[in-house]
Amino acid sequence: MKLDTGSVLNITAAQLMGAIAPQLPPGYAQSSASLTGFLLTFCAQDHDSAADTRAAENADMRALFADLAAGVREAALRDRLLAASQTRDASLRISALDAANAELRQLLIALHEAVDGVPAAEAKIWTVLRSLAARRVVMLPGQ
Amino acid sequence: MSDDISPRLARYLSGKLGAHVEVSGLDRIAGGASRETYRFRARYDGRERALILRRDPPASLIDTERSVEFRAYGAFHKLGLPVPEPIALELEGAALDRPFFVMEEIEGCMVGSILAPDPYGSHRRKIGEQFFRVMGRIAGADPHALGLADFEGAKDAADCATHELARWEKEIDEDEREPQPIARAAIRWLRKNPPPPARKISVVHGDYRTGNFLYDGDGNIRAILDWEMAHLGDPLEDLGWALDPLWSHGDPSHPAGTLPRAEALQVWEAASGMAIDPAALAWWEIFASLKGLAIWISAAREYAEGRNSDPVNAFSGWYCLSFHNKVLADKLGTLAGAA
Numbered sequence: 247m248k249l250d251t252g253s254v255l256n257i258t259a260a261q262l263m264g265a266i267a268p269q270l271p272p273g274y275a276q277s278s279a280s281l282t283g284f285l286l287t288f289c290a291q292d293h294d295s296a297a298d299t300r301a302a303e304n305a306d307m308r309a310l311f312a313d314l315a316a317g318v319r320e321a322a323l324r325d326r327l328l329a330a331s332q333t334r335d336a337s338l339r340i341s342a343l344d345a346a347n348a349e350l351r352q353l354l355i356a357l358h359e360a361v362d363g364v365p366a367a368e369a370k371i372w373t374v375l376r377s378l379a380a381r382r383v384v385m386l387p388g389q
Numbered sequence: 390m391s392d393d394i395s396p397r398l399a400r401y402l403s404g405k406l407g408a409h410v411e412v413s414g415l416d417r418i419a420g421g422a423s424r425e426t427y428r429f430r431a432r433y434d435g436r437e438r439a440l441i442l443r444r445d446p447p448a449s450l451i452d453t454e455r456s457v458e459f460r461a462y463g464a465f466h467k468l469g470l471p472v473p474e475p476i477a478l479e480l481e482g483a484a485l486d487r488p489f490f491v492m493e494e495i496e497g498c499m500v501g502s503i504l505a506p507d508p509y510g511s512h513r514r515k516i517g518e519q520f521f522r523v524m525g526r527i528a529g530a531d532p533h534a535l536g537l538a539d540f541e542g543a544k545d546a547a548d549c550a551t552h553e554l555a556r557w558e559k560e561i562d563e564d565e566r567e568p569q570p571i572a573r574a575a576i577r578w579l580r581k582n583p584p585p586p587a588r589k590i591s592v593v594h595g596d597y598r599t600g601n602f603l604y605d606g607d608g609n610i611r612a613i614l615d616w617e618m619a620h621l622g623d624p625l626e627d628l629g630w631a632l633d634p635l636w637s638h639g640d641p642s643h644p645a646g647t648l649p650r651a652e653a654l655q656v657w658e659a660a661s662g663m664a665i666d667p668a669a670l671a672w673w674e675i676f677a678s679l680k681g682l683a684i685w686i687s688a689a690r691e692y693a694e695g696r697n698s699d700p701v702n703a704f705s706g707w708y709c710l711s712f713h714n715k716v717l718a719d720k721l722g723t724l725a726g727a728a
Contacts, residue, residue: 274420274426278419278700282700285707354568365725372574372721378570379715382714383712
């Protein structure tokens with residue numbers, strides 16, 4: 247293992263949870279130190295996967311929009327969906343991917359409302375929502 | 390900070406109790422993000438009592454009325470349920486900068502961490518029977534007889550689901566920092582598929598779950614805590630929340646890490662005197678995960694905007710949020726025929 251962001255976060259978390267927190271008096275301080283260790287492990291997971299997760303989510307939502315836009319009655323929304331389906335992530339900075347992700351999620355909500363009661367479209371949307379949820383799950387230390 | 394407030398707390402309690410009170414050993418303990426929780430010893434009238442101080446934080450996770458929590462403790466303590474005795478309520482900020490209340494400390498007990506795979510060990514059955522029985526007794530109690538009929542919430546049995554759904558949708562509207570497509574889809578589903586009216590209007594604890602009760606080394610539940618979200622509503626709301634997978638220690642077939650689900654429901658029915666409508670319970674279980682999302686979204690906002698830097702808010706806004714998004718996406722996705 248080389249020294250990188252993920253290893254520093256994981257090793258610091260282990261130190262905090264295993265060596266430092268037990269030395270603190272039981273109570274709020276000890277509990278908070280342990281919980282902070284958990285947070286550092288989440289940061290380590292996110293450091294490795296953040297760009298990949300967001301890029302994959304954005305691609306899934308764009309593909310969904312391309313697939314379902316034709317079935318949307320409202321012209322303005324249909325045009326927005328088609329336009330969004332054509333966009334691409336020009337930067338792999340997390341802030342840029344997050345901004346695009348938020349716009350696409352907002353559009354996904356509008357799409358879901360628009361196809362409410364259309365089972366085939368709803369099933370496709372839920373497949374993407376399941377995928378979004380699964381990608382964002384964080385694991386507790388030791389899981 | 391603890392040292393600063395000890396003499397002020399002693400002055401306040403001296404005035405409140407009409408005796409010279411000495412406060413010692415004030416120590417902040419873990420006790421949720423909605424209130425700062427401290428334990429301390431109070432010596433007065435020749436005796437020493439172990440007490441708990443629950444003070445509003447600078448910013449509260451969910452806006453809750455502290456008198457509600459205080460009155461709920463008092464009502465259910467009198468009913469004989471394992472609930473600490475409330476001692477003093479202060480709604481003004483003069484004494485300790487923020488509103489607070491004081492109650493007895495139940496000593497020598499443990500809290501089951503929601504992260505522990507098997508927190509109750511050989512006592513899991515005994516604790517589970519008490520856990521679901523006490524919840525059933527809360528559900529079966531008459532809000533009028535308890536003196537809590539003026540609590541916030543639905544007044545008509547037909548309105549419980551609509552009322553609670555609107556309440557938590559409003560929290561999401563106000564606190565989301567990014568679009569929440571799963572929460573929005575869940576709200577639409579819940580609205581389109583309402584449950585039947587409640588069997589009765591009950592006092593709903595609002596956060597009845599593993600992690601919010603104290604038990605002793607013999608497996609006796611000694612205190613049901615954290616009544617700050619108590620309100621009037623459908624008694625199945627508490628049951629749905631307690632059954633949620635987040636509180637099941639990795640095994641939803643044994644809710645709260647205790648009894649098999651079917652047995653847990655039987656204990657609740659016997660204690661409450663009410664039969665459970667499976668369709669209604671299914672709705673309240675999905676609602677529970679949506680309510681969880683709303684709370685975690687609020688926690689994330691409080692932390693991210695610097696109003697409450699307690700790490701439990703970051704944990705809730707990250708781990709718990711992702712957990713409940715997945716629970717809802719899996720449940721509702723299955724109903725919608727998703728791949």
